[in-house]
Amino acid sequence: MSRTVSSPAAKQVFRHEAMFYEDLAQFLAGTVRFLREGIEAGEPALVVVDAAKIEALRAELGNDAARVQFADMANVGRNPARIIPAWKRFTDENLRPGSPVRGIGEPIWAGRSSAELIECQGHETLLNVAFDDGPAWTLLCPYDTVALPADVIAEAQRSHPVLVRHGSRSSSGAYLHEHPAPARWDQPLPPPPPGASRYTAGPGWETLAAIRQAARTHAVRAGLPADSADSFTVAVSEIASNALTHGGQTATVHLWVDGHTVLCDVTDEGQLDAPPLLGRQEPTLQQAGGRGLWLANQLCDLVQVRTGPGGTTVRLHAYL
Amino acid sequence: MCYVIGSEDEFEAAAQRCLAEGLAAGQKLFRFLPAAATDRHAAGNGLPITFADPARDFLNDGPLVPEVMLSMFAEQTSIARREGYTGIRLVADMDWMLAHPPTPEQVAAFELVLDKAVAELGVTVVCAYRPGSFGLGVTEAAAVHPQHAGSGHPPPLFRMWYVDDDAWQISGQVDLAAIVAFERALQTAAAAGPVRTVGCAGLAFISAAGIAALSRLADTPAPHPMLIQDASGIVRRCWQVLGLHELQPYVKFGDSTSRHAAGDARPAGHGDAA
Incomplete structure (x- = not known):
């Protein structure tokens, strides 16, 4: 179950949104719209995605790209545990009372190993723990619904209170307000091999x-x-x-x-x-x-x- | 030097060799030991040695007062030089301290202060400890000497010693097993005045807690420029990822040739700390 929710600027809280896309065109349509809204509102923005998408976004934004900060997720999020500190630093440096900021972060992509993937999913849940009680800003997390398995998309619906599809926002009925193990400390690890x-x-x-x-x-x-x-x-x-x-x-x-x-x-x-x-x-x-x-x-x-x-x-x- | 006594015969032989070297170097020779043991060594194997029990002769049978001992060193050095010696050389059987047994912390604190004084005076001192007399104090005492000898105790994990003025040197490994003694050594060094240079050329490992302790040194008693010298790449990297380069921009890293980068104007020169 879901319901339509308002645009990011309407409610002054941390908004954590998953944006589902099927190809680069959809990715650009959703992210550029999101960024232009922020640029028009004078909101600082940080985009942390892969290098190819950064290049595509710069081209699409034209001169407005200079008003957006970019960072390569391959560096920032190589270890997903480093991503929240990066967002914390960005918000600390740019958030002012009554003046929100916005970000785009894509920590999960098809090439992630299974070990990385579970930690990335923990990261997505921990973003809510880290920022829910703080000042207002919006983080949009793109998910490639073609390249990623269905269970990953389902998990994104549990970790993001707001979902964006084709430019339309809705609340996620699957969202877990109180995740029992936000850092996934309860998930089993395969044992070390006998030869370790x-x-x-x-x-x-x-x-x-x-x-x-x-x-x-x-x-x-x-x-x-x-x-x-x-x-x-x-x-x-x-x-x-x-x-x-x-x-x-x-x-x-x-x-x-x-x-x-x-x-x-x-x-x-x-x-x-x-x-x-x-x-x-x-x-x-x-x-x-x-x-x-x-x-x-x-x-x-x-x-x-x-x-x-x-x-x-x-x-x-x-x-x- | 810290000598940890494993065998009395071995120690006595080492003491005699050390004193003979001092004689050859034109130094005035001293031995400190408890009064009760003086007779045993009175002959001095033919060497011209001045014997003393510091507890009795300098401290009036009272507890250890580092300032009194430091004044004594300065006075004896001055006398020796007036007599034509190049300086003084001392072998101290630290059992003399047992008249008023110090805690491990007091031993380390005294040794650090002594280290600074002997370096400034150009004095050569061997402090000999018996593990049976000082227990954990031997570990801490060994850690605050630049050199270690004797078979009575394994080498300390880390060492910290005075170089000159407001500069100290650290070597070895600072991990969980050494962190308490390391923090105490840093506090003792800072108590003597702001530490402006910390040499790390021999520092093979330092934990996050050790780095945090080092960072606090730059804020004791108040934030001041501090140069961390000859640190390894991993120490620098840890410092950076702990955010200390931003939290403490007044702490700089450099090599031995950039000693004055931290903003001090101290003349170069090293004491003969042994």
Whole structure:
């Protein structure tokens, strides 16, 4: 069930809209209309889509393209956990009382891996958590209904309160106002393969220094460049530290390679009790802790957090 | 240097070698040790050594007062130079502190202050600790010395020591196991005045919590220019992704040749911290 809703400017709240399109022409029709409305209203706008669509939008907008900021989603959203901080930064810099902003973000495309896809869907839900209680602005999320599977489109209807089809807005009857697991921390992960290297960190076991050495050796042997191997190693160390600090006496670390991805699981016996935006809020100078997951998100290509009564696992991905 | 005593014979041999080297370098030789142990070493194996129990001879059997000890070092250095020595060399059996047993925090704080003083005076000091006497204090004491020797304790994860004026050096690995001692060492350094240069040439790893502690150093006691020198690429990257380059624009990164980039006008030169 759905009902028609008004245009973005009518209601002063955060509006999170999914726009369904079937081809580039529909994509441009919907996004250019959305952007021109904002340009006419004097609203700052940021578009985060792939490079080809940025090029097409610039051409379509002509001189008005100079009034829109663009960023390549392949960079900003390589790890989907970095997208909310980017929107937060944009809104912090541009939102003024009574003067909304608007954005277009397409974090989900057909080439995403299944691991990325689930994290992107969590990202879409977390946008509501991050901005629902804040000032008014509108974020339009295009979905390619031809290239993406039906279950992805169905999930978009659950994470977006407003749907846009052929220029017509309607409320989503499937929208989950209170998602039970907005960050998808409850979704199962496939276990590490039998051949994965296994270490235990903690008192009487391996030191964190030894875990770092193992992680870096593993990353370099897998083919990661030295600076990426350093980043991966720091992320492993941070997550293992978190596990030892919050999860119990020991942390189990698995390292393996899957295709073009270097992976590390850090598992402990504690259940994570934290706000769902953990790792997606830029640290302040004053805060005592909470930098580890943020750092991992910034240094790795994908980070997956899973927790439950049986313990917590954080899986780090670094792409070769 | 921090010497962690594993075997008394090994320590005694090392002490004699160290003092003999000092004699050859024209330094006046000192040994600090508890009064009860003085007789055991009184002969000095033929070396001209001045023995003292600081607790009895400088502190009037009272608790450790770092300022008194620092004044003593300055005075003895001055006397030695007037006598024609190039400086002083001291081997200190830190059991002398046990008359009023210090906490690990007090040991580390004293050592950091001492480190700064001996560097400024050009004094060579070996501080020898027994793990059985100081427990966790040995770990913290070892961490605040630029060098480590002795078989009584594994090397500390990190080290932090005074270079000169308002510059300190960090090496090793700062992770969960070292963060408490590291934060304490930074606080002690900052208590002596704003730290304007932190050398990181030997810093192999520092955690996010360690970087946060380092960033707080630039705001102690108030925001001031600070140069982080010779940091690795990953430390710089972590600093950036933690947003610290924007939160603290007065902290700069540079290499050893850009020491004055943080805006200080300190003359170059290093003390002979050992």
